Amino acid sequence: MKRFLWHAAITLALLGVGALVFITAGFAPISAAAGHWPVTRELLHFAMERGVSTRSLGIEAPALDEPWLARKGAGHYAAACMPCHGAPGVAQPLVPRRMTPKPPFLPRTLAAGEMSREELFWVVKHGIKYTAMPAWTSERRDDEVWAMVAFLERLPELSPSEYRWLAFGGTDAGPGDCAGCHGERGEGNAAYPRIAGLDAAYLAATLDAFASGRRQSGIMQPVAAALGEGERQRLASHFAALDATAPVADAEVDAGSVERGRRLAFQGAGMRRIPACVECHGPDRSERNRMYPDIAGQHPDYLALQLRLFARGGRGGTRYAHLMERAAAGLEPGEIRDLAAYYASLPPGS
Ligand code: HEC
Ligand code: HEC
Ligand code: HEC
Numbered sequence: 088m089k090r091f092l093w094h095a096a097i098t099l100a101l102l103g104v105g106a107l108v109f110i111t112a113g114f115a116p117i118s119a120a121a122g123h124w125p126v127t128r129e130l131l132h133f134a135m136e137r138g139v140s141t142r143s144l145g146i147e148a149p150a151l152d153e154p155w156l157a158r159k160g161a162g163h164y165a166a167a168c169m170p171c172h173g174a175p176g177v178a179q180p181l182v183p184r185r186m187t188p189k190p191p192f193l194p195r196t197l198a199a200g201e202m203s204r205e206e207l208f209w210v211v212k213h214g215i216k217y218t219a220m221p222a223w224t225s226e227r228r229d230d231e232v233w234a235m236v237a238f239l240e241r242l243p244e245l246s247p248s249e250y251r252w253l254a255f256g257g258t259d260a261g262p263g264d265c266a267g268c269h270g271e272r273g274e275g276n277a278a279y280p281r282i283a284g285l286d287a288a289y290l291a292a293t294l295d296a297f298a299s300g301r302r303q304s305g306i307m308q309p310v311a312a313a314l315g316e317g318e319r320q321r322l323a324s325h326f327a328a329l330d331a332t333a334p335v336a337d338a339e340v341d342a343g344s345v346e347r348g349r350r351l352a353f354q355g356a357g358m359r360r361i362p363a364c365v366e367c368h369g370p371d372r373s374e375r376n377r378m379y380p381d382i383a384g385q386h387p388d389y390l391a392l393q394l395r396l397f398a399r400g401g402r403g404g405t406r407y408a409h410l411m412e413r414a415a416a417g418l419e420p421g422e423i424r425d426l427a428a429y430y431a432s433l434p435p436g437s
Contacts, residue, residue, distance in 0.1 A: 119185060119186060120185065122187050123188070131188065132188075139202075139206050139209055139210055140206060142209055142213075143205040143206045143208065143209040146205040146208055146209060147205070148233070148236070149233060151204070151233060151236065151240070153237075153277075155276070155278040155388065156234045156237035156238070156278075157238040157240075157253060158238075158256070158276075158277070158278040159231070159234040159238075159278040159279070160235040160237055160238025160239065161238050161250070161253035162255070162279070162306070163235065163305070164238055164239075165254035165262040165267070166309070167309060168193075169262065170262075171186075172190050172193040173192045174194065175242070175245045175246060175249070175250040176246075176250060176251070177247075177250075179192050183219070186218075186219055193239070194243055197239060197240075197242055197243050198243035204240070208229075208232055208233065211235050211236065212229070212232045223305045224304075224305040224308050224309055225300075225308060227401050228305050230396075231306055232305070238253070241253075255267040256268070256276065258270070258271050263313070265310075265322065265326075269282050272330070272332070273329050274332050275385070275389070276386065277386055277389075280385060280389045281332075281385055281386070282326045283326055283329035283331050283332070284329060284330060284331025284436060285380055285381055286377045286378075286380070287323045287324050287327035288323075289377060289378055289379075290322070290323035290327055291319060291323035292405040292406075293405060294311045294314070294319040294322065294323060295311075295316075295319060296403065296405050296408075297311035298311040298312045298314065298319065300403075301404065301408075302402070302405075302408070303401065303402065303403050331384065331435035340428065340432055341428060344424060344425045345425075345428045345429050345432050346429075347422075348422075348425035348427070348430070349429045351364075351422060351426060351429075352364040352365055352368075352430070353365050356417070359417040360413075360416070360417055361414065361417050361418065361422075362414050364426065364430075367379040367414075368380070368383075369381075369383065369437060370383060378405055379407070381436060382430045383433035383435055383436065384430075384433055385435075386431060387428055388427075390426070390430055390431060391424060391427040395420075397412050397414070398417075400412060400416075
């Protein structure tokens with residue numbers, strides 16, 4: 088028995104040395120052009136599937152039925168994922184077809200429905216090591232990753248024109264263009280904020296914050312980081328000069344909620360250190376710091392989302408963002424809905 092163990096140990100050591108010599112001499116197969124042997128491909132894919140399945144245990148999907156979630160995923164998909172995975176009516180580009188492993192053409196492979204919501208979430212958030220599949224740019228925006236999952240679930244059934252509508256909102260914009268997401272005149276919609284008519288100083292500082300990662304968003308960070316500083320300045324002046332029209336309301340306004348929000352915005356809640364929002368955001372304040380954004384007439388879903396991010400902490404932003412994190416820290420979910428409903432009900436610029 089002892090002798091057998093000795094032999095086994097020596098054989099293993101020799102194999103190890105052999106592998107080291109093989110790799111050091113540069114013989115390890117690394118050509119992407121050669122692809123994998125079928126057995127390697129199956130083994131790696133099996134390892135990936137098992138890894139994703141195990142690691143996505145314990146993740147619980149939120150409700151994903153808001154229709155604008157898929158829209159939000161689609162704009163980013165067109166800019167960041169389509170170049171590897173293709174899209175309805177858009178053939179997979181040539182370069183990723185030469186990758187090993189090859190990125191799947193998702194509109195077809197997802198149709199099999201083999202990946203659960205939780206598994207899709209895990210893959211999109213973390214990416215897959217040893218493949219080109221990247222992780223989500225921001226580690227703090229699970230809400231955005233879920234928006235992408237909402238889109239991926241609809242992807243297999245989308246016609247090319249439905250896909251184009253979701254990704255570019257009926258504009259002629261190309262992938263990553265401001266207009267495709269924020270609207271032709273920057274007017275915004277349920278998925279994306281209005282940027283027309285905001286102060287140029289706030290817009291420029293916000294684009295800088297996205298570019299440097301001081302404001303977290305896996306969708307806006309790559310867009311802003313791809314622009315030079317001069318371009319960010321120019322875009323800020325451009326959108327600041329456009330007329331601020333409120334995005335088309337798509338939800339019924341609850342008058343009671345608006346009234347409760349109005350009261351809280353004017354009075355705050357001193358006992359819980361919630362300040363009066365009007366001190367910084369108006370309405371009815373003539374002098375305002377240019378870095379305190381105009382939130383009147385912004386879409387209620389966007390306002391509520393931002394308030395939740397501030398309340399949780401870590402939303403980031405310009406060098407004034409800490410003021411807002413303090414202001415939102417004590418807000419209850421119901422109060423967030425009321426405040427969002429109130430400010431959304433005001434005309435922009437009030
Ligand atoms: C640079 C190329 C590249 C980009 C960009 C990319 N992916 Fe991937 N993706 C891959 C590769 C390669 C795989 C396959 C990994 C494997 O087979 O193990 C993959 C796998 C996936 C899978 C698992 C599919 C399956 O059937 O196993 C999903 C889902 C996915 N990607 C979604 C996305 C999304 C969403 C984006 C954009 C945020 C994205 N990918 C961006 C290369 C890319
Ligand atoms: C793929 C979609 C997409 C594209 C393209 C895009 N944006 Fe955005 N943008 C978003 C999303 C989503 C947000 C909200 C981010 C968040 O949740 O914090 C946002 C937020 C912003 C904000 C912050 C608004 C505020 O009230 O704080 C500005 C400013 C902005 N975008 C400017 C631009 C400009 C300028 C361009 C073109 C260079 C652009 N965006 C392109 C999706 C996009
Ligand atoms: C002391 C001043 C101050 C007070 C008080 C304040 N805010 Fe803010 N708020 C800011 C600043 C500054 C920002 C911009 C943060 C950044 O992105 O740098 C902001 C951002 C926001 C945003 C995000 C806007 C966007 O376009 O992304 C919302 C929503 C908001 N505030 C709502 C409120 C509400 C509701 C209240 C009352 C509970 C409130 N704020 C109280 C200063 C304030």
